[in-house]
Amino acid sequence: MIAHTFGTGYGETHTWHAPADADLNGDGRLDSVRLDFDGDGLADDAMIDADSDGVADYAALDLDDDGTPDAFFTDTGDGVWGVRASPPSGFGVEPGVPPKPGRQWRPVDLDGDGAPDATLVTFADGRRELHLDTDGDGRTDTVLVDSDGDGVIDRVRHRDP
Numbered sequence: 001m002i003a004h005t006f007g008t009g010y011g012e013t014h015t016w017h018a019p020a021d022a023d024l025n026g027d028g029r030l031d032s033v034r035l036d037f038d039g040d041g042l043a044d045d046a047m048i049d050a051d052s053d054g055v056a057d058y059a060a061l062d063l064d065d066d067g068t069p070d071a072f073f074t075d076t077g078d079g080v081w082g083v084r085a086s087p088p089s090g091f092g093v094e095p096g097v098p099p100k101p102g103r104q105w106r107p108v109d110l111d112g113d114g115a116p117d118a119t120l121v122t123f124a125d126g127r128r129e130l131h132l133d134t135d136g137d138g139r140t141d142t143v144l145v146d147s148d149g150d151g152v153i154d155r156v157r158h159r160d161p
Contacts, residue, residue, distance in 0.1 A: 002033050004047040004056040007079025014079070022046055024060065024069065025090040037061055045069075050088035058088055063131075063140055070119060070131070070140075072107075084117070084133070125149075 002020050007013035020030035024046060031052070037045040038061055046069065047056035059081040060069035069091070074083045086107045108130070110117040119140070121129040126149030131140040145155040 001054060002047060002049045002056055003054060004033065005075065005079045006081070009078045009080045009082075018047075020049065024048060025050075025088075027090065032060070038063065040065060048072075048088060048091060050091065058085060058091075060087075060091070071133075 001017045003015050003017050005013045005015040018033045020033060022032040022034050023030055024032045029052075031050070032046040032048045033056070034043040034046050036043050037059065042062075042065060044062040044065060044067060046060045048058040048060055049055060050057045057074065059073045059075075061071045061073070062068060063070040069087070072085045072087050072091075073081045074085045075081045076083055084107075106120045106122070108118045108120050118133070119131040121131060123129075128146040128149060130144040132142040132144070134141050141159040143157040144153045145157060146152060147154040
């Protein structure tokens with residue numbers, strides 16, 4: 001069972017307990033509870049118990065519905081899970097590990113404060129995208145696209161409100 005707590009940020013929080021039903025780090029043990037946080041009707045987001053203590057440490061969101069978490073968040077104790085975080089060890093791109101074929105997602109600290117502000121997506125063919133959350137709601141709303149991998153932005157995409 002993994003306990004996960006939610007709240008509004010003001011007052012009482014509520015804790016749920018659910019059996020782990022996903023192995024997001026590939027070690028053969030169930031470490032996460034799949035949920036639908038982003039309202040897309042898919043249970044492709046998750047609460048991760050990274051240290052195996054029975055309490056969720058991270059919320060992971062699959063923003064593009066490809067089955068892989070794109071954004072990670074932690075809770076400050078008020079149940080909001082609003083602090084953008086790097087993936088926990090073993091759950092994302094690891095330093096020194098060569099990229100796998102396909103896409104690799106890496107949190108990027110743009111302002112030097114130690115907290116990820118964006119996510120860099122690198123594709124096997126060299127294309128790159130920088131996903132930005134410009135309004136702080138935890139969802140990508142602007143994507144800077146380098147379609148040929150030359151380091152120059154070729155296109156900008158915006159999420160419809």
